[in-house]
Amino acid sequence: MNVPLKEAVATSKVLVVGSGGIGCEVLKNLALSGFKDIEIIDLDTIDVSNLNRQFLFRKEHVGKPKAVVARESILSYNPDINIKAYHDSITSQDYGLNFFKRFNIVLNALDNRAARNHVNRMCLAADVPLIESGTSGYSGQVELIKKGVTQCYECQPKPPQKTFPGCTIRNTPSEPVHCIVWAKHLFNQLFGEDDPDQDVSPDTEDPEAKIEGQEHTETESGNIKRASTRQWTQEIKYDPAQLFNKFFKNDIEYLLKMENLWKTRKPPVPLTWEQAASHEGDTAEEENNVKSQDMKVWSLSKCTKIFADTVGVLKEELAGKTFLVWDKDDKPAMDFVTACANIRAHIFTISTKSRFEIKSIAGNIIPAIATANAMIAGLVVLHAFRVLLQDYQKCPSIYLRQKSIHSKFVLAADKQIEQANPKCYVCSPQPFVNVFVNTQTMTVKEFETELLKKSLNMVAPDAILDGKGMVVISSEEGETEVNNDKKLNEIGIVDGSILKCDDFLQNYELTVAINHYEPQEKDDPLYKVVANPDELKAKESINGEKNGSEEKKEEESDEDDLMIVNELEDPQEGSSKRRKLNPPEDKDAEDDDLCVVES
Numbered sequence: 042m043n044v045p046l047k048e049a050v051a052t053s054k055v056l057v058v059g060s061g062g063i064g065c066e067v068l069k070n071l072a073l074s075g076f077k078d079i080e081i082i083d084l085d086t087i088d089v090s091n092l093n094r095q096f097l098f099r100k101e102h103v104g105k106p107k108a109v110v111a112r113e114s115i116l117s118y119n120p121d122i123n124i125k126a127y128h129d130s131i132t133s134q135d136y137g138l139n140f141f142k143r144f145n146i147v148l149n150a151l152d153n154r155a156a157r158n159h160v161n162r163m164c165l166a167a168d169v170p171l172i173e174s175g176t177s178g179y180s181g182q183v184e185l186i187k188k189g190v191t192q193c194y195e196c197q198p199k200p201p202q203k204t205f206p207g208c209t210i211r212n213t214p215s216e217p218v219h220c221i222v223w224a225k226h227l228f229n230q231l232f233g234e235d236d237p238d239q240d241v242s243p244d245t246e247d248p249e250a251k252i253e254g255q256e257h258t259e260t261e262s263g264n265i266k267r268a269s270t271r272q273w274t275q276e277i278k279y280d281p282a283q284l285f286n287k288f289f290k291n292d293i294e295y296l297l298k299m300e301n302l303w304k305t306r307k308p309p310v311p312l313t314w315e316q317a318a319s320h321e322g323d324t325a326e327e328e329n330n331v332k333s334q335d336m337k338v339w340s341l342s343k344c345t346k347i348f349a350d351t352v353g354v355l356k357e358e359l360a361g362k363t364f365l366v367w368d369k370d371d372k373p374a375m376d377f378v379t380a381c382a383n384i385r386a387h388i389f390t391i392s393t394k395s396r397f398e399i400k401s402i403a404g405n406i407i408p409a410i411a412t413a414n415a416m417i418a419g420l421v422v423l424h425a426f427r428v429l430l431q432d433y434q435k436c437p438s439i440y441l442r443q444k445s446i447h448s449k450f451v452l453a454a455d456k457q458i459e460q461a462n463p464k465c466y467v468c469s470p471q472p473f474v475n476v477f478v479n480t481q482t483m484t485v486k487e488f489e490t491e492l493l494k495k496s497l498n499m500v501a502p503d504a505i506l507d508g509k510g511m512v513v514i515s516s517e518e519g520e521t522e523v524n525n526d527k528k529l530n531e532i533g534i535v536d537g538s539i540l541k542c543d544d545f546l547q548n549y550e551l552t553v554a555i556n557h558y559e560p561q562e563k564d565d566p567l568y569k570v571v572a573n574p575d576e577l578k579a580k581e582s583i584n585g586e587k588n589g590s591e592e593k594k595e596e597e598s599d600e601d602d603l604m605i606v607n608e609l610e611d612p613q614e615g616s617s618k619r620r621k622l623n624p625p626e627d628k629d630a631e632d633d634d635l636c637v638v639e640s
């Protein structure tokens with residue numbers, strides 16, 4: 042390691058987000074390469090299934106917070122490191138802009154898109170370089186995200202995570218996976234947390250099923266009864282025969298009445314409890330099968346028996362609890378899903394599957410590979426070295442992939458760093474405004490009127506709380522009125538929050554960073570805005586016309602309460618400068634950068 046790098050490593054402050062498979066490896070690499078100031082955050086506790094690859098954790102740590110144990114293990118390698126652990130979600134409002142600004146670099150080691158999007162946006166706003174990474178089985182990727190230099194995590198649309206339309210699941214399954222998803226939904230309807238999106242009964246709103254001229258009527262089997270499925274199940278005391286006949290006979294008969302669905306498809310065949318229990322068709326084949334129990338495809342009669350048995354066991358498990366959580370590793374829960382998925386597959390003439398196959402589909406299982414995590418974590422820290430020396434151009438994305446006949450390389454790098462997408466909603470240059478408000482006393486309505494409209498020249502603002510994706514102010518009447526009288530902090534707008542604001546009536550977007558501020562002296566303004574005043578207006582619209590805000594400026598502002606400070610000034614020094622500048626007689630040459638809104 043050369044001297045400048047050694048120094049940079051020893052003096053930099055690093056945040057590691059996530060201490061799972063990649064995070065443990067990254068932490069070990071950081072500790073062994075001389076980093077002295079590390080913070081680590083993870084929301085989870087240690088599960089026994091983590092131990093095969095998350096080597097900072099041992100059996101005795103199961104159930105303890107990952108971040109806390111990771112810190113202790115790292116300190117046992119090197120007690121001289123200053124390392125702080127947070128057992129929390131990075132998306133919590135406690136980790137706002139000012140939290141991120143404290144770091145020289147952020148290293149993501151996460152496993153979900155929502156948290157990655159959040160950290161991406163915070164790092165862009167705080168202008169802190171972020172190294173993003175991930176693995177999936179034997180594949181992986183490392184990518185640098187640096188404001189103004191590279192593309193961001195959200196520059197390119199990501200393929201949607203695979204979901205199936207509700208009507209395919211409820212009305213017209215055609216593949217085993219559709220039956221497996223339905224069976225998981227059935228588990229939740231009977232034993233799990235109520236989720237209206239997981240209805241299992243026939244979908245009468247299916248556009249394909251609609252008969253022209255016939256309005257939808259509320260029917261026994263259709264959407265309307267949905268809410269009472271659990272109640273009915275309790276009333277019949279989880280009687281397996283009645284449950285079976287509802288889901289596999291009555292509901293199927295109901296589906297058959299939606300004749301449009303079966304014009305081009307093979308119609309399902311309703312199945313009664315008695316028929317299924319005494320079904321003989323494939324028993325002999327099963328008996329002859331030498332494979333292990335998990336690899337066998339159960340016969341229909343066996344599925345029916347297991348359905349009845351597991352309903353009994355799960356009913357007992359539910360007693361005294363509000364709901365059960367489906368888990369692929371919970372035997373009765375997995376057996377129930379296997380049985381139900383195969384019974385439904387039988388009804389729709391879809392191929393049935395072994396418990397093993399159904400488990401891997403139902404659990405979305407892609408095995409985590411320790412060596413893939415280790416390679417990616419090594420590359421993350423090598424990228425971090427270059428970033429600390431500001432060698433950004435030497436940090437193109439690197440991909441880990443399985444060796445194939447097409448390529449003998451396991452690691453492949455892009456030729457150069459990817460430029461940002463100029464149309465990216467998240468990172469395209471957008472006026473950035475720092476506002477200083479008392480988040481504990483200002484109401485949402487006051488914020489909208491005083492800040493967004495009067496100070497920032499918006500006419501019909503929509504404001505989204507970044508990271509949470511929550512619309513806090515809407516130009517649509519009635520949509521966010523409930524927020525009006527709430528204090529900003531009551532709806533999660535706190536120091537370090539970021540609001541994406543868009544004007545419905547003008548071509549005008551702003552990113553607003555919130556800073557909590559309490560006036561200290563009598564003549565301190567109630568709030569302040571730090572921005573480039575030229576940016577605080579609508580862009581010309583497509584046809585070249587200006588709109589809205591010019592006139593508005595004329596009529597507004599009898600304010601002593603507000604000042605707009607040019608962003609070239611240090612906002613933290615605002616109050617001393619303000620005192621100097623507010624009274625007209627104090628104005629001197631230095632003040633040219635400042636713009637005070639006058640009445």
Ligand SMILES: Nc1ncnc2c1ncn2[C@@H]1O[C@H](COP(=O)(O)OP(=O)(O)OP(=O)(O)O)[C@@H](O)[C@H]1O
Pocket residue numbers: 058059060061062063064082083084085090091107129130131132150151152153156409
């Ligand atoms: N919002 C978040 N804030 C903090 N940590 C998070 C957040 N979301 C996910 N994580 C953490 O990121 C880590 C990702 O690690 P990994 O992909 O190895 O997942 P895992 O849950 O440990 O393992 P697996 O999913 O394979 O069972 C997890 O420890 C998880 O708790």
Ligand SMILES: [Zn+2]
Pocket residue numbers: 192193194195196197461462465466467468469
């Ligand atoms: Zn972007």
